[in-house]
Amino acid sequence: MKLLAIETCQYLGYYLSRYAQVEARGATVYVLNGKGEPDFWPADRYRVAGSQHIDDIIATAKQWHQAEGFDGVLTFSESSVITVAAVAEALGLPGIGVDAAVRCRNKYLMRQAYDRAGARSPRFRLTRTLAEAQAAAEELGYPVIVKPTHGAASNFVFKVGSPQELTERYAQAQEGSRDMVWSRSEPDGVDLGPSGLLVESFLDGAEYLMEVVVWDDEVYLGSVVDRITVEGETFDDDVHHAPTSMSAADLAAVHELVAAGVRAQGLRRSVCHAEVRFHEGQPYLLEIAARVGGGGLDEIARLTADHDPIAAVVDIARGVRPRVRHFQPTGTHTTSMCLICASGTLAAVHVPAEVSESDRTFLLKIVARPGDVIARPPHGNTILGFLGTTGTSKDDAFATMVRYADLVEVEFAD
Numbered sequence: 001m002k003l004l005a006i007e008t009c010q011y012l013g014y015y016l017s018r019y020a021q022v023e024a025r026g027a028t029v030y031v032l033n034g035k036g037e038p039d040f041w042p043a044d045r046y047r048v049a050g051s052q053h054i055d056d057i058i059a060t061a062k063q064w065h066q067a068e069g070f071d072g073v074l075t076f077s078e079s080s081v082i083t084v085a086a087v088a089e090a091l092g093l094p095g096i097g098v099d100a101a102v103r104c105r106n107k108y109l110m111r112q113a114y115d116r117a118g119a120r121s122p123r124f125r126l127t128r129t130l131a132e133a134q135a136a137a138e139e140l141g142y143p144v145i146v147k148p149t150h151g152a153a154s155n156f157v158f159k160v161g162s163p164q165e166l167t168e169r170y171a172q173a174q175e176g177s178r179d180m181v182w183s184r185s186e187p188d189g190v191d192l193g194p195s196g197l198l199v200e201s202f203l204d205g206a207e208y209l210m211e212v213v214v215w216d217d218e219v220y221l222g223s224v225v226d227r228i229t230v231e232g233e234t235f236d237d238d239v240h241h242a243p244t245s246m247s248a249a250d251l252a253a254v255h256e257l258v259a260a261g262v263r264a265q266g267l268r269r270s271v272c273h274a275e276v277r278f279h280e281g282q283p284y285l286l287e288i289a290a291r292v293g294g295g296g297l298d299e300i301a302r303l304t305a306d307h308d309p310i311a312a313v314v315d316i317a318r319g320v321r322p323r324v325r326h327f328q329p330t331g332t333h334t335t336s337m338c339l340i341c342a343s344g345t346l347a348a349v350h351v352p353a354e355v356s357e358s359d360r361t362f363l364l365k366i367v368a369r370p371g372d373v374i375a376r377p378p379h380g381n382t383i384l385g386f387l388g389t390t391g392t393s394k395d396d397a398f399a400t401m402v403r404y405a406d407l408v409e410v411e412f413a414d
């Protein structure tokens with residue numbers, strides 16, 4: 001089984017552990033980067049197109065496919081979803097289609113699709129100027145959310161409470177969204193849809209994250225996670241607990257809503273990462289991405305719900321129905337967090353053995369490297385890494401996680 005993994009623009013070494021997981025599930029992984037570093041992957045299974053233009057990436061993939069005969073194409077990168085859809089079409093391999101991929105990537109087109117399908121989501125307006133944003137905020141009512149149409153990982157997403165704050169935050173989001181890695185890593189030569197900043201109505205309830213599988217007309221919530229972050233004006237400090245504390249009735253309503261959103265986006269056979277937030281007792285769709293969730297959400301799904309998102313990626317990439325079931329908690333509790341530090345140029349990260357060797361630690365991943373510039377809101381949202389711990393209850397796991405996080409030491413260059 002040969003699978004072609006694609007990054008339009010290589011994102012450091014972030015996805016290497018995911019490729020290793022794919023290989024652990026029986027596939028041989030070949031990696032194609034539009035733009036990328038040498039020696040990123042074993043030389044006989046690695047190519048760089050030297051361009052992020054879709055035609056160049058497709059040409060390289062076609063030539064390689066003729067020699068190797070790939071069984072499927074996949075990505076773990078948000079900014080490569082469209083590229084993979086285009087390559088799959090060109091190679092005659094299973095995929096979600098470019099039109100659906102664009103709806104999954106462009107949050108404005110996503111919102112429009114939800115509206116047409118009657119799937120609840122925040123009220124929204126696409127804006128390109130401060131004046132348009134001010135008018136939208138007055139119409140929707142403060143507080144509002146400002147976010148890029150092609151963003152990811154909560155970069156330059158702000159909760160805004162007043163016209164004065166909107167003036168400041170809108171300028172920051174406009175400037176930042178032009179330069180952030182996600183917008184710079186999309187494929188060239190593809191119509192990505194309207195670009196700008198969305199102004200959305202604020203939802204004031206609890207938020208949940210799901211690893212989803214859609215296969216023909218069946219939609220499965222493989223795992224469901226509570227977002228337990230204490231929120232401020234930015235969305236940069238994610239903390240999660242699983243399994244979910246949602247009631248059976250709320251879970252059924254969320255399943256119905258996610259299924260409607262998946263169909264609205266045109267997804268028939270895909271893994272998905274869905275985010276839902278409650279408002280006045282009702283669930284609303286924030287987004288559904290056509291990829292598995294980042295950080296340690298795959299491991300959380302395995303531990304707390306016996307769902308393997310990576311195995312689902314492998315199967316769906318080659319057109320095979322994955323092993324999946326509707327959400328059933330295993331009884332294991334986890335809490336996890338993004339490791340966040342101050343801004344500056346990173347010199348070193350020290351993780352003591354008490355953390356790295358603990359049988360309570362199921363997730364420990366330092367993704368920032370020495371020399372990286374750590375940016376914090378409003379200038380960016382650079383994550384140091386991820387930490388997750390198990391426990392007999394939510395409180396037990398949470399207390400361990402907080403204690404372990406405090407033991408991680410960060411050094412900055414002078």
